[in-house]
Amino acid sequence: MNSRQLHTFFLMLISIFLLVIQSSTFAQVDTFEFENNEQQSRFRQLSDELRCPMCQNTNLSGSTGGVAEDLRREIHRMILEGMSNEEIEQFMFERYGDFIFYRPRLRAETVLLWFGPIIFLILGGFVAYGIFRRANLIAKTAVELNDEQEAKLNELVGK
């Protein structure tokens, strides 16, 4: 093995090491047992889509906060009890409000959150249309000059 190969080999080793470290830091510590794969995938989906109320930029599955652990345990319990995703989400909503959802429900309080961007886009569209139309109009308008003005213009452009 020459020094270049050795170099590549070590780089690969370090990359693999880093990958392993990274995935283990983000892995959940708790192990829940499920009756089937469907329940397990629902658990994963719910704990990925619900937000940890304490550490606000992580979901329940990525958080080690005390309340996130408890909420994962509750999700597990409710899945085993046969509750649907909607019922579990309602349970969370009644206790923690819209905040628990990464995709808040469409309600009077969240209408602006959902449609605000579209409203701004439409507003911006109107403004842009107005500007372009006016620019177009100005470009198309024929400018009529009398003889005197014509002479002045020619003088200015140096003809």
Added chain:
Amino acid sequence: MNRLKFFAPVLFFVALGGILWRGLYLDSRTLPSMLIDKKMPEFALGTVSGEEVTNKDLPGQIFLLNVWGSYCLPCLVEHPTFMRLSEEGEIPVVGINYKDRNELAKDWLSTNGNPFTYSIQDEDGRFGIDLGVYGAPETYLVDSEGVIRYRHVSVLDEAVWQQEFLPAIAELRAESE
């Protein structure tokens, strides 16, 4: 008319800027409670000192419900306020010993003093979830009917007591008269 046309976008962006500017200074870690104006959730749990308590054992008057734990440093910061409130008989304080171990909770109370009428032991945090608790300390203001009227997240010191709780309590008293 033309002047209005010119200033409309300016005004619009000033207003939008104002709203966003305000948003920068909102504390996004303080979540609004979903339980305001709702009955305290049903519970039947033990206290730190070993008695069984349910909703029937709640004080029949306006009281504070304080979520605490022996591991929680901010709880130690707000502790003198609760000691004063209970010593002066200003308002009963019911504790929720949240996600703590019984012997640690007992130690904490005997070291620092016990301002609580009793402390509900919520070892696994299950009752905390029903209340929408997301970390100690939190303090709820509950009226004489057992309805939650106000929540304060994090330390309740004398300043918070004066500025937030006294007006809220005065409002409740005025309401019930």
